[in-house]
Amino acid sequence: MTRSSIDLNADLGEGFGRWRLTDDEQLLSVVTSANVACGFHAGDPVTMRRVCALAAERGVRIGAQVSYRDLAGFGRRSMDVPADELAAEVAYQIGALDVFAKAAGTRVSYVKPHGALYNRVVHDEEQARAVVDGVLLTGERLPLLGLPGSRLHETAGKAGLPVVAEAFADRAYTAAGTLVPRREEGAVITDPAAVVERSVSMATLGKVVSRCGRQVAVRARSLCLHGDTPGAVQLAREVRSRLEESGVRVEAFV
Template sequence: MATIDLNCDLGEGFGAWSMGDDAALLDVVTSANVACGFHAGDPQIMLATCRLAAEKGVAIGAHVAYPDLRGFGRRPVPTTPDELFADVVYQLGALSAAASAAGTRVRYVKPHGALYNVAVRDAAQADAVAAAVAAVDPGLAVLALPGSELLRAASDHGLAPISETYADRAFQPDGTLVPRAHAGSVLHDPAEIAARVVRIVTEGRVTAIDGSEIAVEARSVCVHGDTPGAVEIAAGVRAELVSAGVELRAFA
């Protein structure tokens, strides 16, 4: 039987401002990428999200980012490898403490937004992220696009490299994500998304934005918690995967 992890970005509110329906999504997904305070999240939200994930048996990952609250972490921030190393250590430490207080633990790291996209191609930034993770806990996994510099760096530092794909994002012919500024970069139709994910998981193929067919290798599928209709999308993806005979379980 095929198996897949379903992950989602959660805990992305800040103060009185909320983002998405975390409680409903935690009933659907198997792994939660929890914001660590740099692009979103704060101490109370981090702790509450970890508690709810622990209650529902969902694996927790550190969703580390560039320090960019105003831009929601989607703008590249010029930083040296040493600065990035420290930033990742700081964020991972904060979430690890929150998870411990909630009776669980962090199992993996997934960069957010601009940091994720930069680390796909930038070897120095990818190495800084992986080195920081290994310095904090060499038993953690790193979640990223297949063939990325980040997965290479994770392997180089003795971490478990976990490849992922996206349910609600369009792909370029080289397998990278279509930038959000481009038309068609984010998908919204739940039925279309669910069918697409089933094909990725069962056939290892997806149609890129230019109509070409590309191979996809993934152990996890991401649904963005801030995408409109995220709960409906995630629930539809899960239902169609189960109907196709795919078992959903956390990779870590």
């Protein structure tokens, strides 16, 4: 598979109060879509408003990065939240971010789960349905960004919501095409050269080498660049530069 264009997304607004984790301003000069923390795993009203304003200025699409209510664990701890409660919390997070997006002259264009919720809805049909129900509560047909073949995408498709397949250049993949859990050694790719090469392979060939050495198919319209890793901004610039040099057009999926 050869792809002529791809979206670059990053998790932004991941701070709280005086604490900031990501270099939002610099990353917004590279990415085409911004997954903005909505206050449940990170983020606060001031941060959300600031990132939305910056994204609007630069023509970057704004996505609501919804998560479990887990500030202390950065949304990376699995939680058993009743489906109706999770649906309400997803809608709440989208609505909160949309206020700031509209104030900046734009809107929330898509939704992406974060952390433990992202991984949970790959396999858990009930939690996936709750996320989809939360999106439907907003009254908008917002696309859901996530892993291809996930329960989330399957459920969203049945509900009439658009889905967007995502890949991760800096995460190790299993032979089944799923992400290696962060708790396992080697789950995160730290070699910048490897991340760049994997990005190009995913965008141009639709393939990546799994942890066991086998090539696996990766169908992605969007490539995630993590903003909370050392040297994230420079790495994002290198990825975008190499993609464009390889003839791949970098543009938002919506």
